[in-house]
Amino acid sequence: MSEVRTIPTSVSALLGTTVVDASGVKLGRVRDLAIDVNRDGTQVAALVLRNPQMGGKDLLVWVSDLKTPEALGAALEATVKPELLIRPHVFLLLDYDLLDQQIIDVDGRKVVRVNDVDLAWQLNGATRLSIEDVEVGNRGAIRRLLKGLPVSAVDGFTGKMKPRIIPWNCVDLIERDPARRVRLKIGRERLAKLHPSDIAEILEELAPAEREAVFSSLPEETAAETLEEFEPKMQKELVQRMDSERAADIIEEMDPGAAADLLSELSDEESEAILEEMEPEERQDVEELLEFEQDTAAGQMTTDFLSVPNEATVGEAIEALRTFEGDADTITEVYLTDADEKLMGVVMLPRLILARPETKLSTLWEGHIVSCPLKASHKQVAELFDKYNLRSLPVVDHNGHLAGAIHAEQVIAQLLEA
CATH class of the missing domain: 3.10.580.10 (CBS-domain)
Known part of the structure; x- marks a missing residue:
């Protein structure tokens, strides 16, 4: 069994690279890198090429149709003719969709920005381009700034910098919104293991849409504990973005006193819609607490006691x-x-x-x-x-x-x- 040879590279290093055909005729420059997440989210499926002669239309060349690159920064050779990129929305585009987006660093317990993506050519018969890590530190940012310079010069400048990376296998895609911004999270199992106050602190750093997407991925019990850690204003915003049934499932897991405080911040219509979806026993506990003034001991107490x-x-x-x-x-x-x-x-x-x-x-x-x-x-x-x-x-x-x-x-x- 032959050993798989790998050559490290990155998104910033490949963007702008020339792609030629077997006779050396230029086909275009790499404009983006496409992943078919429905088939294999760990590999770059194709390169998106921009050729000015195509009138603004992009071409697609599959990675498996590329010859083994001889050196970093050298032109890539396609063994077959590229095809017209007709449905870009079916792919995740690493530059357009991913770079500069936010990602949750569970180990660092904070939100960071995607500066670059580390890749590796895997050379063992068929050419493959695997996704290794997400660069979230200065090394990735400097690579982006120096994009267009010889790869060897960029590597020489950034090679001694300490990397800050998140392994790609720890990254899950949530969804893409109509504007094609990809919202990312670290695997929710790892996120759910954090203390609720840490999760709340992380989510507070996200934009509302990203916050909602990540919060909706949490198990109900974890979501309830996290919701209790937010300021009332943010609690209200998150609950108002949910349907009544989902909100009721989460609020049922909350401390009754905290649940009553939250519902008191909502309009009567919103509060009643959620209460109607709650189980009778939990609903009764919360409704009783809603009758008390918030600035009294009764408004501060919980009915969860032994x-x-x-x-x-x-x-x-x-x-x-x-x-x-x-x-x-x-x-x-x-x-x-x-x-x-x-x-x-x-x-x-x-x-x-x-x-x-x-x-x-x-x-x-x-x-x-x-x-x-x-x-x-x-x-x-x-x-x-x-x-x-x-x-x-x-x-x-x-x-x-x-x-x-x-x-x-x-x-x-x-x-x-x-």
Whole structure:
């Protein structure tokens, strides 16, 4: 089996290269490089040639119909006559569609710009031109600036520069809009593994259309967590661009308090359309929270909390924690209630974990309860968190019934907005 020989090149190096026929007659210069993404998105399928004698019409020469290039920067020879490019829209054009577009660098957790694309001639019988990496650093930008100079001179100048690249196999195409701008993302599986705040920060750097395209590719749970990290204005813009069913699926995965805050920013018609698409239980939770004033404890609280009967055991509380359908990461304590749902005590999670399964929860709480009424102001809530060094604060109605809980991160977010 013969070894495959490769010759590195790039889009910037090939643009403007002369292509000739077998007799040396000039066919045109390389204007672009075309990928047939429906067949093989890892290979350049053809070169697009511009020949002034064709009256502005482009020609297409397939890479497989090119002779092996003898040297970088030398003219390329086509073994068959080029064909007229009739349907350019079926191809992804690397220069026209890709260069200068934005791409998400997952490892760097930021949005970067495509400056060049690294390619490699693969010479093993049939000629192939594979796509290797996307250049997002200064090396690619300098290559573009020096385009037209001898390739050897450009390589000599940029060869010692540290590359910043993203492997092509980590790049997925999302779609092309009518203006033929390609919107790119790194494989959504890798993106979804980032912390929601990192995803939100990345998406904030994108233009609205690109932001919407990438956000729509996220799994519902990840999309919900990410949506909670945005400022209200951007939350509203993203939700308004979705259909009601998709928005409802995402909002159902959100913390009820955060969902209510988001829906309160929408018009009554938009909010109602989304609520109608939600499951009855989630809808009821959010509708109840929508009735409260936003500048009160009730408007700040969530109904995602863990409560068990006052006479329950540690084992029963742990089982309730296992079956808890909310965000378990927010649970720092378990609330004890009587038969009328009145708050009777609070048990911190560490004490719960260290106790024996048969231990009664009522023997574990410290004997004092810190809570606040529904109408407590944000300032009063913050003062309670500060005074008692709280992680969560139960909210009770005028009869002492447990209505919700406020978590520390919600207080921090409120203080940052103030």
